[in-house]
Amino acid sequence: MTKSLFRVLTLALVLGLATPLAAQESPTAKAETAEAQVGQPPQAQQQADPAFDREATKLAGQIKAILAGSDVTAGKVGIHAVDVATGQVLHSQGADEPMNPASNMKLITSAAALDKFGPQYTFGTKLMAKEVDDGTIKGSLYVKGNGEAFLLHEDVLDWAGQLRQKGIEKIEGDIVIDDTAFNAAYLPPGFEQKNEDASYRSPIGAVSVNFNAVTAIVEPAGKAGEKPEVRMYPPNEHVEIVNQATTYEGRRRRIGVKSVPTEEGTKLVITGKIGTQASPYRSRRKRIDNPPAFAGSVLANSLEMVGIAFDGEVKTGQAPDGADVVVSHNSQPLSYVVLAMNKWSNNFMAEQVMRTLGGDDQTASTWDAARQEATAFLKKAGIDTSTVTIHNGSGLYDGNLVSPKQFVQLLRYMSSHKWAPEYMTSLAVAGVDGTLERRMTGEQTTANVRGKTGTLNEVSALSGYLRTESGRLVAFSVLFNDPPKRAWRYRPVQDRIVEAIAGFDE
Structure with missing residues (x-):
């Protein structure tokens, strides 16, 4: 693809595909609200809501049935889904366990880069x-x-x-x-x-x-x-x-x-x-x-x-x-770089971007400095980094550790960040483009789920945003580690879980 064509396609994505999730966001999801909520325990955020509780119980049953039909639970399963605006937890299991995120690491790399440099940076x-x-x-x-x-x-x-x-x-x-x-x-x-x-x-x-x-x-x-x-x-x-x-x-x-x-x-x-x-x-x-x-x-x-x-x-x-x-x-501006990096999960681009975090015009970048910068950004986002391990920026192989809950905290923080449209637009769109082009192609999820995939032999990861049947903007993370078969075989299980979350309709 030529750069000129890439510019046209990217502009179309920025102007068109970014709208459904960002523009419909609840007015209460302002930056100060999200930042105050990130990192708080769910109990402190949720209030009595019988209709919500009934639907959450229904969702828990659906996810339990989905997992029961697979042997993925022979390994580690972590799931966390939260209403971005209110902090209400739709579903959570194994969400505090640090896990190998594979290419979901690019969510951290791209967010830290946008926060430090801005989308216009070249x-x-x-x-x-x-x-x-x-x-x-x-x-x-x-x-x-x-x-x-x-x-x-x-x-x-x-x-x-x-x-x-x-x-x-x-x-x-x-x-x-x-x-x-x-x-x-x-x-x-x-x-x-x-x-x-x-x-x-x-x-x-x-x-x-x-x-x-x-x-x-x-x-x-x-x-x-x-x-x-x-x-x-x-x-x-x-x-x-x-x-x-x-x-x-x-x-x-x-x-x-x-x-x-x-x-x-x-x-x-x-x-x-x-x-x-x-x-x-x-x-x-x-x-x-x-x-x-x-x-x-x-x-x-x-x-x-x-x-x-x-x-x-x-x-x-x-x-x-x-x-x-x-x-x-x-x-090209950084916004184009993170879009290509996230939609098509380009490891080289992720490592280049991660490395640039650690230096400036006067100081040569080192890996240690780059990782420290990324960790400092997570702390700024209100995330407890004591259980986070940042080994590289792409998520290739072993060494990185992040929990589903920490990914959701990051996604909530970025949903109200000043560069939220650029960040959300960089994610693959279910049934439309990138690594999700052929996944979740049903009516409820096509063009409704924006996510970052991640795949290694022993890891399948999917984190991102969706809008539920009842109109809630939800940040979710579904991580599978060490299943009995090659992890990519469990993508349909992840997709069904995300489809169930999208059907939340209290």
Whole structure:
């Protein structure tokens, strides 16, 4: 998807889909009311309401029946659903238990970022040089970034085009990537737990291109027995292609693509066979291992494409004082970033955004500082963080611990936050888009449930907002940990629980 199309689609979402939940909110759900209620015990908030109590008892029976029809209770089950405006608890069980939230962690990451920076915030990347003379950059071209999460190949091509339009025809020195805005450690915490080559486990960096991932395109050779043609997107010389595949006479294809870390970076190993009459094969995105080297190589290739001569090396280093900015780039606003991150649960974007929390223009970000900033935000939201563990920003693998009740407290706080529309719009809409496009497609839940999903082998998570049959805006969290089968198999159970909550009609 091009960025221009993404802008149009996002604007449609902001103007259209944000309205049902936010605009109908009860007038009593003002910021001061929600902040005063968050963190209070339910008993202090609920008053005698026979109709509500009858419906809550009915809901408890429905949820009990749903769980009884599944073996998910062999693991941990946590459920919490609360009226956002009044604090009345519709249902709660196992809600205080800290659990692995998987990608529900992105709810914390995106909320903390919006709170600190605001939705209009943009990330910047600058191309700098000490001296430009007669179409030549004398010395090196420096690329300095501060952690943009949505920097694409087309942006790098645009940089090269701008340089060419400014009359630059040659770079005498090297390409130097200044990624000092992040202090070391490209691999986010917890990502070392498994050695997977998928892009959801990509490293991060202050200068990162194309989600630090590549796609292989494999096309058959003209004759059987020959090696197929392999191309990469984005094109670069950093990732080494090891082509072990063959072309055979036929129409089918069976191609394997694996990225393997090396001392220098990454190699992409292509195996299998493809028929002479088969259509091209396009792999899923595969992670790279050295973000600055990869970014510099993509830039070098882009310079060549527009006719700028460059025969230097790609290095890391710090832009010198006094260097002039020759090209300046600003990212999409943060609101676009968190929308893409949450709707499609992009781990790379979440880790980039989390990392930016820990630094500023004068101080390089560290993981510890970023996690401390996120924890401080939760405290600001009135949440007791003594049982919260923030290990990384995406929720990948083990290490994070958050309870269903704490997620609901966060959701209530954000429902009356000044950036509530941007936050709520960032969530997937049941039956409409993102990771909920094909879930909860019934009349009562389609376009009514906004949520963040989370899935690991042993975790299925779903938290968000919905409006009940009686018109209540409800924040809910349904977490399953350690079920007897792969956790994704229990998504229908979660969906039925959320559907039952949506049917609350006192």
